[in-house]
Amino acid sequence: MINNMERQKINYDFTKMKGIFQRPEELNNFALERMEKVAYLLRDKEKYHCPADCNDCCYGSILMSYTEFTLIMLYLQHNWTREETAALFRERVGLLQNDESLLCPFLQEEAGARHCRIYPARPLICRVFGTTASPCKKPVTPSPLNDELFYQAYNLFYYGSGRFIALDIDRKWSVYEAPFAFWCLADDSEESRSFLRSFIEEKGDSFRAVLYDQEAKMFFYYSKGHKEIIST
Ligand code: SF4
Ligand code: SF4
Incomplete structure (x- = not known):
């Protein structure tokens, strides 16, 4: 399955991104502080x-x-070698799966088994599957991480100073939720943001994301080239 997916990749050279690891120290500290709180909230629940x-x-x-x-970017900086990170951006960021949606670049194969290469820093949504907050269809006993705890943790990551945390792509659109590759493009240079914008508008059938249109004053869910208004 992975081999088939490796034939498709977004047509952007992710290896040339320069500013991708240069995030403000204040934001890094905020993220680390929130992660501590989330870990405390979910203690003993992630089984x-x-x-x-x-x-x-x-x-x-x-x-x-x-x-x-x-x-995740902090985790890569502290736990991966430069070569591993370069290979990640060269070979895996921007990979598409058969339905043209992005594949998580951190699902990697080692010694014949696929596993998460950033497990301690994986996103919140990855901690929910297989729990009572989101039981899967497989015959497994869900762990006791319920909806209420999930949303408390979600709020810690998504809100700061009473506001939703977002990144502006340009004067019109802000990003609220997105896959890893989408954030890379939104977070690097004017060139990558411009690629992202044209990708969404002209060819975009590969990203799912939650965006905010500042002119229309509405949140919308973007998927397979369609915008579905969530709220105004
Ligand atoms: S657990 Fe999450 S981050 Fe890790 S490989 Fe799976 S989808 Fe990717
Ligand atoms: S058993 Fe269910 S929750 Fe666990 S990894 Fe498989 S699909 Fe996901």
């Missing part, structure tokens, strides 16, 4: 009973907040 060889949850565009994206 999974999934079969060791199942990673069905990891296919498709895994959405995350800017805070969670920041945490």
Whole structure:
């Protein structure tokens, strides 16, 4: 399955991104502080009973907040070598699966088994599957992470100073939830943001994301080239 997907990739050279690791220290500290709170909230609740060889949850565009994206970038800086990170951007960021949605770049194969390469820093949504907040259809006993706790944790990552945390792509659109590759493009240079914008407008059938249109004053869910208004 992975081999088939490797034939498709978004037509953008992710290896040339320069500013991608230069996030403000204030934001890094905010993300680390929020991660501590989330870890405390979920303590003893993240117990999974999934079969060791199942990673069905990891296919498709895994959405995350800017805070969670920041945490992943910090994790890569502190735990991966430069070569590993370069290979990630060269070979895996921007990979598409058969339905043209983005594949999570961190599901990687080692010693014949697929597993998460950023497990301690994985997004919140990845901690929900296989729990009572989102039981899967497989015959597993869900762990006791319920909806209420999930939304408390979600609020910690998604809100700061009473506001939704977002990143402006340009004067018109802001990003609230997006897959890893989408954040990379939104967070680097004017060129990558401009690519992202044209990708969404002209060719965009590969991203799912939650965006805000500042002119129309509405949140919309973007998927397969369509915009579905969530709220105004
Ligand atoms: S971040 Fe890890 S757990 Fe989450 S979808 Fe990717 S590989 Fe799976
Ligand atoms: S939650 Fe279900 S689909 Fe996901 S890894 Fe566990 S058993 Fe597999």
